[in-house]
Amino acid sequence: MAGATPRGATRPHPAPGGTARLTVHAADPITRSALVSYLRRQPGLTLTGRDAPADIVVAALPAPDARTLTQLRQDAKDDARLVVIVDGEWSVDPYAALAAGVRAVLFRPAFTWERFGEAVQEVRAGHGDLPAALQGQLMDQMTRTHHEVLAPHGLTPGGLTLREAEVLQLVAEGDELQHIGDKLGYSERTIKNVLYGMIKRHRLRNRAHAVAYAIRSGQI
Numbered sequence: 001m002a003g004a005t006p007r008g009a010t011r012p013h014p015a016p017g018g019t020a021r022l023t024v025h026a027a028d029p030i031t032r033s034a035l036v037s038y039l040r041r042q043p044g045l046t047l048t049g050r051d052a053p054a055d056i057v058v059a060a061l062p063a064p065d066a067r068t069l070t071q072l073r074q075d076a077k078d079d080a081r082l083v084v085i086v087d088g089e090w091s092v093d094p095y096a097a098l099a100a101g102v103r104a105v106l107f108r109p110a111f112t113w114e115r116f117g118e119a120v121q122e123v124r125a126g127h128g129d130l131p132a133a134l135q136g137q138l139m140d141q142m143t144r145t146h147h148e149v150l151a152p153h154g155l156t157p158g159g160l161t162l163r164e165a166e167v168l169q170l171v172a173e174g175d176e177l178q179h180i181g182d183k184l185g186y187s188e189r190t191i192k193n194v195l196y197g198m199i200k201r202h203r204l205r206n207r208a209h210a211v212a213y214a215i216r217s218g219q220i
């Protein structure tokens with residue numbers, strides 16, 4: 001990463017999502033100055049002070065750990081998204097990183113201003129930008145979680161049980177509750193209880209809201 005103002009760096013195209021507040025954390029003042037100088041010229045971003053609330057936190061860290069990432073997010077605000085520039089080893093569990101708000105990771109040896117700008121704009125738009133190696137770790141972990149934790153208990157990754165997903169799929173197709181019960185081998189009362197339990201657990205309003213929730217989250 002250049003120590004001076006990154007002249008000539010390619011500016012990414014504006015992303016949807018409105019203006020985002022962004023703060024920069026870097027122990028090295030030269031690195032921080034270069035990051036701030038570049039980000040000031042990016043569309044849709046408003047830089048804030050290190051102690052002010054922020055939607056996005058850019059952090060240059062030598063060897064991040066879960067505690068440091070979590071603290072950065074809490075200092076900004078609980079739903080802040082993190083863009084982490086790593087100058088060393090990455091040893092954070094993928095699930096722990098996501099829980100701490102990490103949405104993009106760039107390793108210092110492969111850092112370019114263009115890639116950095118693209119990553120920040122992806123995060124601003126509500127997306128993610130993770131290196132292939134970390135994506136692979138996350139997918140492996142998700143597969144293990146599904147096979148070893150969720151499936152044995154009849155759960156799906158989105159938090160519905162398999163039976164709830166089946167019922168909501170049929171509700172979405174317009175089937176009456178009695179017909180759904182006949183198809184799945186349950187009484188109409190059982191189908192009502194399944195829907196009521198799911199609606200209450202996820203704090204939804206009614207069946208239509210439950211179907212919309214399941215569709216938006218990709219569970220049916």
